[in-house]
Amino acid sequence: MALAFLAPALVFLGAILVYPVVYTVIRSFYSASGDQFVGWSNYLAMFTSDSTFTAIRNNVIWVVVAPFSCTALGLVFAVLMEKISWATAFKLIVFMPMAISMLAAGVIFRGMFQQDPDHGVVNAAIVAVTDAFGGPQASLPGAGPRQEVGLSASDGGAISADQAVQVGTVQDFPLVGVRADEVPSGAAQAETAPAPGPDQITGTVWLDVVRGGGGTNGQIDPGKPGLPGVRVQAVGPGGQVVASTTTDDTGRYTLSGLDPGQYSVVLPATNFETGFTGINWLGPSFITAVVILSFVWIWAGFAMVMIASGLSAMDRSLQEAARIDGASEWQVFTRITAPLLMPVLLVVFVTLIVNVLKTFDLVYVIPPGNAKPAANVIAVEMWRVSFGGGNDQGLGSALAILLLVLVLPSMILNIRRFRADRQR
Amino acid sequence: MSAASTEAREGATGVRTRPSAASRVVGFFTSGIVHLVLIVVALFWLIPSLGLLLLSLRSSGDNAASGWWTVFTRPAQLTLENYQNLLANPTITGSLWNTVMIAVPATAAVVVIGALAGYAFAWLTFPGRDWLLVVVIVLLAVPIQVALIPLARLFGDLGIFGTVFRVVLFHTGFGLPFAIFLLRTFFTQIPGELLEAARIDGAGELRIFATVIMPLGGPAIASLAIFQFLWTWNDMLVALIFTDSQSQPLTVAIQSQLRQFGANIDVLSSGAFFSMIVPLIVFFAFQRYFVQALLAGSQK
Incomplete structure (x- = not known):
């Protein structure tokens, strides 16, 4: 009778799970084409081939970083969530990524971390923050001095006045070669610099071109914009920078606090470099961090929900007693709540390790072609060598078995927990 | 413990007095910080x-020129154009159909087969039951990668054509350990007297299964069904290997556009969001059951 109920399940488990495990173990000892017994050589190849070794190394990073981050965040969220009235909404928001495909999550993160600050929101945010704190930094590639007004550009790209000037004088910088779309957005009509004080040098940096023509070269005319955010330096006779400032929206600058004497006024080369073009998040150096971040975005909600349910099932009388005895919230958490949560934390942690090892889609989707080798993990490498052009199902089988061996501890833990449950 | 009962107890024992003004101010600020942190999160x-x-929701021209966040300053740029193109694209609509044809049968099969086996493990006695259950628990954690090479070969040898069917078989097999484990756990909680009563009335096991277990196990079955449905709907790896251009599901159809990420952003973004709609509806409608499945899967 029981067999009738079990038979369909046994057929599936046998054919789809048990048979493949056995087959893959055997297959891993055979060559790429499968007709030659090669002993352990596939397993040796795993650690000697560059791309598989990168995959294994990356998996170590994943296992160290991702489960811990998810569990820690989940714990913090679950504890803090108890103190707010909109906990249900918060839980839904953080848990939601669990419902969507890793492919969609991959497309999302690949989009967010694009290098161009006009496309990737992360780099856009970095630009916004640096602009807000460091002030707008001029970026005027291609700019040069107006000819025949006593200015020249050095080989390094700095622009300086040919003659050193006395403190208390005005040094203007009419520039050309700035494209209309390169003029900083805050730029206003250029204005004549204020009269310098006795310890000051003042002046104006402007774009010496009137759009549509007109104006006199080297003169501040209506229609010529000041260039804001340009760094200006006063350089002493020994070549040392003694004062520096940046221009305002109308292009004016004031160098103050100068001792009497002669200084050359310089617009250093940094003004004329191409500006911040965005951190190359999807390049080989950061790619694994980005992919792990996407994993955390998905799985922190899982950890949070599990831990929150552990918290809600907890008898709080111990905590109450400790509070009455004068324990601080932090002590209550570290001495009582956290130890009581340990079994749940362990389960979450182990579940996450297993899922880290199985992660395929995120690593397959997020890295662009040139960063794929650097982002490689075992699960993707297994696919690549067996189906994605590697054409070596011997090595692929060995990699699959490596994954199986890595999840063995969690299998043992599952059995132990099951047995312990039974005895209760 | 509800707030009211905590208060009542404190009132009765008189251990705690009303918090001082200072500690209330501190409390207000701490709670302000907690709110702020969680809002940011x-x-x-x-x-x-x-x-x-x-x-x-932006045209490909807009997406090429500026970031999506500029909609907050120029709201007029939103358009449904990408979705119209998507729905007019036979590859996408075909793959949507394939996704349904994978997810629905694979869910139904796992629920039915898993429920039968779960019942056997919970309420029938047979030799080797505990041993077999341990095998099921071991199989819970088997990585999909282990089965890819053998099954690609086996399906070929058996001549199983119609590649959607292969993916359904694969997902059914890999969904079963969890299904059996979950349903067994829930079914054992059904009161044994109910089953006894039905047996005394002369009902056979199949009848008990259909009239007692299935109705009472409703919530458990819903949990399993939702979990399995999301899993199969969202899968890419299995479909990547076992389907071709005619039978590929949405995930595979969308990933094939990845090579030109910037140029294909209109297809990729609308396609990816499109693939999220059904899971999101299922998630928001049945969130409670989904959570239950996760809890049962790893805590019991």
């Missing part, structure tokens, strides 16, 4: 999906 968790939605 919630934003961080929302922005990625929101960004994808906005990308998908």
Whole structure:
């Protein structure tokens, strides 16, 4: 009778799970084409081939970083969530990524971390923050001095006045070669610099071109914009920078606090470099961090929900007693709540390790072609060598078995927990 | 413990007095910080999906020229054009159909087969039951990768054509350990007297299964069904290997556009969001059952 109920399940488990495990173990000892017994050589190849070794190394990073981050965040969220009235909404928001495909999550993160600050929101945010704190930094590639007004550009790209000037004088910088779309957005009509004080040098940096023509070269005319955010330096006779400032929206600058004497006024080369073009998040150096971040975005909600349910099932009388005895919230958490949560934390942690090892889609989707080798993990490498052009199902089988061996501890833990449950 | 009962107990024992003004001020600030932190966290968790939605609602020209966040200053740029193109694309509509044809049968099969086996493990006695259950628990953690090479070969040898069917078989097999484990756990909680009563009335096991277990196990079965449905709907790896261009599901159809990420952003963003709609509806409608499945899967 029981067999009738079990038979369909046994057929599936046998054919789809048990048979493949056995087959893959055997297959891993055979060559790429499968007709030659090669002993352990596939397993040796795993650690000697560059791309598989990168995959294994990356998996170590994943296992160290991702489960811990998810569990820690989940714990913090679950504890803090108890103190707010909109906990249900918060839980839904953080848990939601669990419902969507890793492919969609991959497309999302690949989009967010694009290098161009006009496309990737992360780099856009970095630009916004640096602009807000460091002030707008001029970026005027291609700019040069107006000819025949006593200015020249050095080989390094700095622009300086040919003659050193006395403190208390005005040094203007009419520039050309700035494209209309390169003029900083805050730029206003250029204005004549204020009269310098006795310890000051003042002046104006402007774009010496009137759009549509007109104006006199080297003169501040209506229609010529000041260039804001340009760094200006006063350089002493020994070549040392003694004062520096940046221009305002109308292009004016004031160098103050100068001792009497002669200084050359310089617009250093940094003004004329191409500006911040965005951190190359999807390049080989950061790619694994980005992919792990996407994993955390998905799985922190899982950890949070599990831990929150552990918290809600907890008898709080111990905590109450400790509070009455004068324990601080932090002590209550570290001495009582956290130890009581340990079994749940362990389960979450182990579940996450297993899922880290199985992660395929995120690593397959997020890295662009040139960063794929650097982002490689075992699960993707297994696919690549067996189906994605590697054409070596011997090595692929060995990699699959490596994954199986890595999840063995969690299998043992599952059995132990099951047995312990039974005895209760 | 509800707030009211805590208060009542404190009132009765008189251990705690009303908090002082100073500690209330501190409490107000701490709670302010907690709210602030969680609002920031919630934003961080929302922005990625929101960004994808906005990308998908902008024309490819707009997306090439500026970031999606500019909609907040220029709201007029939103359009449904990408979705119209998507729905007019036979590859996408075909793959949507394939996704349904994979997810629905694979869910139904796992529920039915898993429920039968779960019942046997919970309420029938047979030799080797505990041993077999341990095998099921071991199989819970087997990585999909282990089965890819052998099954690609086996399906070929058996001449199983119609590649959607292969994916259904694969998902059914890999869904079963969890299904059996979950349903067994829930079914053992059904009161034994009910089954006894039905047996005394002369009902056979199949009848008990159909009239007692299935109705009472409703919530458990719903949990399993939702979990399995989301899993199969969202799968890419299995489909990547076992389907071809005629039978590929949405995930595979969308990933094939990845090579030109920037140029294909209109297809990718609308396609990815489109593939999220059904899971999101299922998630928001049956969130409770989904959580239950996760809890049962790893805590019991």
